[in-house]
Amino acid sequence: MEDRPILEILRSFGPPEWVPEWALWLTAAGIGVGMLVAFVSLLALFSIWMERKVAGHIQCRYGPMYAGGWHGWAQTIADGVKLLLKEDIIPTGSDKPLFVLAPAIVLASIFAALVVMPVSYGFYFAEMDLGVFTILALGSTTTIGVIMAGWASNSKWAIYGAMREAAQVIAYEIPLGLSLLVPLMALGTFSLLDASSAQAGWYGMNWAVFQNPFVFPAFLIFATAALAETKRAPFDLPEAESELVAGFLTEYSGIRWSFFFMEEYAAMFLMSVVGSIFFFGGFETPITAAARSMFGSNDHLVVQLICALTLLLKSFFGVFLMMWLRWTLPRIRIDQVMTMGYKYLTPLSLLCVLGAAVWELIIS
């Protein structure tokens, strides 16, 4: 129990004798989780505003302009308040416990996966040796929530849409994992912090994409699989299924719907963080290397701030790329999605793994 700063801070307040250890531990965990939830919710809020502005400017128009004054920065807050005040409709004949539980499961899985995300070298919510593995595993439990949502909606087309979405997500888990194997081989670690520090050479430019020629194709595959996992950009047939038939989300309105929405942006952010850490250096840039040499070690506050900012900027660039793709490409049909997943991405990612392994054996 050495590395638990919140617990240490709580203990330093000198709690009375009768407070048991597990209560302190739970409070510390609660505060940590609360901080994470607040942080991620703020990120999701900002992402939604950014999406609307990016969409607007790509389409030669402004996005939100009124709410809050300057370019409508408070638009998401206004939307959130409106959704909170909406009537909570649960369709009759639906499976009420499942209906209520589905958005909770979906959101909880994503937040659980985000626990592994580090903020900087010294500040993280949970450091795990198998960090990326945890992220992948927890990230896929959102599918359970989606299937529950589709089933509990008591509508034939909702379950149909949920099944399609589940099939899509499961199909793209394979290339997602396989393509992540390539930088894992190049960097040699599953942990997110160690992966970042392994890219610290060459004045902070020893990124994974430069270490092994198979990492860049693996990045392309990872990007495509990440888009499909988060049901974004050209793979948004489950969401936009409402052209003709109802998607799995139709019966949800108000705050329950906004949970699904927040989960989408949190998942985008998560994939973007994993992508930036494992492919593009994570905390490492020439600026970080310079700051580190200026201020001594990684524990200095300025270095930590720069690390945090770097990761944030890189992830937001990834999120921005996802948004850019969404507004450029049309939707792919579900059978073409499955063809792409199984026939194109999986063999290509296997080839990348093979090539990367051979490269590592021969060169290093």
Add this chain to the structure above:
Amino acid sequence: MTDVKEYIFNVVNTLKTTVAGMKITGKYLMQKPITVQYPDERLPIPDRYRGIHYLEQEKCINCLACARACPIDCIEMDAVRHGKELEWVSFTLDYQKCMFCELCVYPCPKDCIHMGTEFALVTTDRSELNVDLLSFKGMAREAKIRMREAKVKKAAKEAAKKAKEDGEAAAATDGEAS
């Protein structure tokens, strides 16, 4: 072999067209949007715009040519004729029916009904859409003056004629007497 070629073509073409598309959208992302922030900014409206009508009331002679030309019969006018002058009661255009086709403008012999550049007609009650285009009711001041002058002139002419007849009668009786 063609399957392999098709496979490679699919992958390469997807990447190529995606990048080409992103270049175009990226270009517009960096440009200034073309939106005109109505109602704070407005676009200039050309002169020929077919908006809400305006009537040059002094020229109108109540000939009903525009009312006859309207396909939907939405113009109604009412005026009382005093000799050559008109006393206006109403000239209404029912904007619930009007389709802004401009067919009423051309038949006017005095060129007095036009379509302006105003287009926003926001009301809270449907009856307010029956707009009265008159700028004043009754008779114009100049028309009243002209009518008065005409009356005065007419009275003077009659007086002169009467005087002449009296004079002639008097001369006739005088002639008879002497």
Add this chain to the structure above:
Amino acid sequence: MTIEQQKGALTLGSEGRVLPSGEREFMMDVSTSDLEVNMGPQHPATHGVMRILLRTDGELVTGAQPHLGYLHRCAEKIGENVEWLQYLPYTDRYDYLAAMNNNLGYSLAVEALMPGLEIPRRATLIRTICAEINRIASHLIAFGTYGLDIGAFTPFFYAFREREWIQALFEKICGARLTYSYIRIGGVFNDAPPGWLQEVGHFCDVFEQKWQEYYDLLVVNHVFVKRTADIGVIPEEMALDFGLTGPMLRGSGVDFDLRRDMPYMVYKEISDAGALKVPIGRGEMGTLGDCWDRLFVRVQEMKESLAVIRWCLDSIEPGPVLGDVPKVIKVPPGEAYVGIENPRGELGHYVSSDGGKVATRCRVRGPSFTNLAVLEDMMPGTLLADSVAIIGSTDIVVGETDR
């Protein structure tokens, strides 16, 4: 015991095996009935108020039946009650996306009944320019909303940006943005204001660059091609059997365009000068006659209209714009049918007159109505996910279907 066989019921067959334990095995025939999906009167992506009753068996569409009439406004009956010139604003409103062409068709039909009327050349050239610009505007909407149906949101906005410019052009010449009532019997209502023709030329130059952008962004995009190629194939015989016209016909490879093959106004001169090229579908990205071919024909037609407009701009000269038409038009008795090339196909007007101020019959042959009929035969056998793409490729305007 036998139960009468009906769809959705179980049938107990008579051929059941006898298992070793002595039990008889029943053969059960479970059949599910088809699901009827209502693509209701309101669509998420324009097209208008039209209802298509789809019968699906899982993912496969087994029947499609369009139901019309939601936008019926008795236009033809009104034609028998108002005077000849007063009917002009009503013609705008059937195919509201290509209003100039509607006005043109009606005016040409009435002028065909008035042999002594001479239309000035300047009027004819301005009519051609307006009709072709309106063709570009209509195809821009077809292109933009088709992208919207397939899921690409951005080309729609770019198309509407160009369309705003076109609408501003029309606003300058006739005062309205959508329902123009500009091309009238005998010519056009007003002459072009000074500078208008130069602005049209400028528009043509800028539009060529934008056309290239539309092409790169959507038309050859691999995802879009995969979504629309080999879908909704209309073979040539089927197109001719159903009487399709316009891009629906040309997309199936039939080289027929009313402007070139049955010319009206100055189109004979234009096609003789080589400025009128008619694009037809060639099956470049898939089967001949698929949705991509039809969209590509429309996109190419936008470009070819620019050549026609430029020819007209080069040959226009100052002059009168209205022929010798009396204030109240009385058309000599007779009947005439004139068909013109609307962006959607052949728009035909049949007018009959008994010499009075009001028509006795004013019938409109709307191309969307005929083009829609092919859906019932084309859609069974396609997947549900493609039905939106197919309906979008027919480019229907319900105002024209229902009038």
